[in-house]
Amino acid sequence: MAKKVALTGNEAVALAMKQINPDVVAAYPITPQTDIVQYFSSFVADGQVDTEFVTVESEHSAMSATVGASAAGARAMTATSSQGLALMWEVLYIAAGSRLPIVMPMVNRALSAPINIHCDHSDSMGARDSGWIQIYSENAQEAYDNVLQAIRIAEHPDVQLPVMVCYDGFIISHGMETLEVMDDDPVKKFVGAYRPEHALLDVDHPYTMGPLALQDFYFESRRQMADAMEHSPKVILDVAKEYAKLSGREYSLFETYKLDDAEIAIVVLSSAAGTARPVIDDLRKKGIKAGMLKPRVFRPFPAAEMAKALSHVKVVGVLDRADSLAGHGGPLFNEVRSALYELPGKRPVVTGYIFGLGGRDFTPENVDGILADLKQTADTGKYANLVTYVGIRE
Amino acid sequence: MATEDNGKNKTTKVKSVARAIIDTGKKPGWKDIPRGSLILDAGNAELYQTGDWRSERPVWDAEKCIHCLFCWVYCPDGAIEVKDGKMVGIDYKHCKGCGICAHECPKRASALTMHKESEFEE
Incomplete structure (x- = not known):
């Protein structure tokens, strides 16, 4: 039986972790992820989970302890944000390179300096090539659903890669909304028991982990990871299908909104998609064919599928809540634009927009401005700037 | 698990x-x-024949050996061959030539001595 509840994003994710009941959680609190650790440690203290909770002194240690637990054969989780992700950087690569199926909720927050605790995607975007699968969530419902699905994706024998489930700091992590959560039993059945192929605590089958692999083997090891990434979309879709049967909520690699006949469209991740939807509806009422594509899975990047979905659109505006600072657009812009290059014949015009850095409000008026911009480009074939900063004081 | x-x-x-x-x-x-x-x-x-790394080789004199097995205890590569509690030789396929065995061999025995690998060029 599913039930409707009012929860913040962090409460929803902590509940998902409680229902997963991982063997080990090693985590360090950081704003805006703190509530997850707080709620989860109370579940541990109250005996509501069987988890061994490891209190560590930093995020570097949090990810290290999680890696150790996962290598030992445990289902291990952690959670972080911003500077915390930055501090666990080197261990992120070790988790992925060692093919440990760790699942980590990642509450998006800007990186210092200047110090800022509010939402943007600079933290997770920097880790996009670390070998972690990245799933972005629009709201608390999606964050809850994605964390549960991430366990199955990460541990699938065709994948065996860590997964970070991203959602927007404060906007989603601390905003309360109604969502549907499942009972413990069906979740327990869905995630199943963890049966690793290799476990260091399995002393009857000793092996070496983390060896030196130099010019003659490192390259092959990385190639294997790329292969696992390439195979993961099928697993992600299969898991989504099974989850849909259970929950009634359907997920794919990305979500499209009024895109089928769209002349202009935006591509945007996470909570900003919720801001954009009513603006698109308003434009539709005025006869303007606007649409949206909201990526869910950013790693692996579903380039071919995305290009196909956007192929008929005249002008695509890609919105990044992170900036490469290199003057040529954010990460999402560059990857969407690169994906569209593969299309035969006439390709959509693609422009980029940087928005919401450090939690700067992203309003329906901002979306309206961007779509008006795209419409003008569709009518004239011209644009003023390849990349525009939205909502900035000049 | x-x-x-x-x-x-x-x-x-x-x-x-x-x-x-x-x-x-x-x-x-x-x-x-x-x-x-x-x-x-x-x-x-x-399977990794680290003997290829050697620039100096320990040479064992069976006559002088008192079989105290200090060499066997200290060898970092398990390259001292022992049978029935007695030193019987050196596994040159794995001995890296570090010289610890010769250093630990008691002075009164001096059954292990280090020699330049070039002396053994075939």
Whole structure:
């Protein structure tokens, strides 16, 4: 039986972790992820989970302890944000390179300096090539659903890669909304028991982990990871299908909104998609064919599928809540634009927009401005700037 | 926590990469090596002939040896060969020539001495 509840994003994710009941959680609190650790440690203290909770002194240690637990054969989780992700950087690569199926909720927050605790995607975007699968969530419902699905994706024998489930700091992590959560039993059945192929605590089958692999083997090891990434979309879709049967909520690699006949469209991740939807509806009422594509899975990047979905659109505006600072657009812009290059014949015009850095409000008026911009480009074939900063004081 | 050994989820084709290299003379490709760079064949260091690294060689004088086995205790590579509690020789395929055995050999015996590898050029 599913039930409707009012929860913040962090409460929803902590509940998902409680229902997963991982063997080990090693985590360090950081704003805006703190509530997850707080709620989860109370579940541990109250005996509501069987988890061994490891209190560590930093995020570097949090990810290290999680890696150790996962290598030992445990289902291990952690959670972080911003500077915390930055501090666990080197261990992120070790988790992925060692093919440990760790699942980590990642509450998006800007990186210092200047110090800022509010939402943007600079933290997770920097880790996009670390070998972690990245799933972005629009709201608390999606964050809850994605964390549960991430366990199955990460541990699938065709994948065996860590997964970070991203959602927007404060906007989603601390905003309360109604969502549907499942009972413990069906979740327990869905995630199943963890049966690793290799476990260091399995002393009857000793092996070496983390060896030196130099010019003659490192390259092959990385190639294997790329292969696992390439195979993961099928697993992600299969898991989504099974989850849909259970929950009634359907997920794919990305979500499209009024895109089928769209002349202009935006591509945007996470909570900003919720801001954009009513603006698109308003434009539709005025006869303007606007649409949206909201990526869910950013790693692996579903380039071919995305290009196909956007192929008929005249002008695509890609919105990044992170900036490469290199003057040529954010990460999402560059990857969407690169994906569209593969299309035969006439390709959509693609422009980029940087928005919401450090939690700067992203309003329906901002979306309206961007779509008006795209419409003008569709009518004239011209644009003023390849990349525009939205909502900035000049 | 227990590892399933039913072969269902087996992802690794070559169990011993070291053995495969010795047997075929080729390094396996990316599809065939264990995931996560795991080394699945415990004790495979034996297949790595570190004796190639040696610039100095310990030479054992059986006449002088008192079989105290200090060399066997201290050798970092397990290159001292022992049979029935007695020193019987040196495994030159694995001895790196570090000289610890010669250093630890008691002065009154001096059964192990180091010599330049160039003296043994065949």
